[in-house]
Amino acid sequence: MNDKKRLNSYEDLPLVLDVADIQRIMGISRASAYELVHTPSFPAFRRGRLINVSKIAFFEWMAKGSETVLRSDK
Known part of the structure; x- marks a missing residue:
């Protein structure tokens, strides 16, 4: 992904992310x-x-991580 491009939505992301995309x-x-x-x-x-x-696996991983954090706060 071009470093100058702004990430405005999920749809703007490529199907396969690289390390620079994850960083951004x-x-x-x-x-x-x-x-x-x-x-x-x-x-x-x-x-x-x-x-x-x-992209799908990354956002599923993020969602699973946030569920774990929310459950541990209870």
Whole structure:
């Protein structure tokens, strides 16, 4: 995804995200984005040297994480 492009909606995102997309969506540093994609529970996959994430899997992962946080607060 082009670094200059603003992310205005879910539909604006490509079907397959890269580390830079994850960084921009989450508002985290490049190092944090790479640390995240190497986390065992994160839905990343490799295509050669590139690390990619399905847009659907990424948002499902985020939703599942937020449910866990909400449940632990009770």
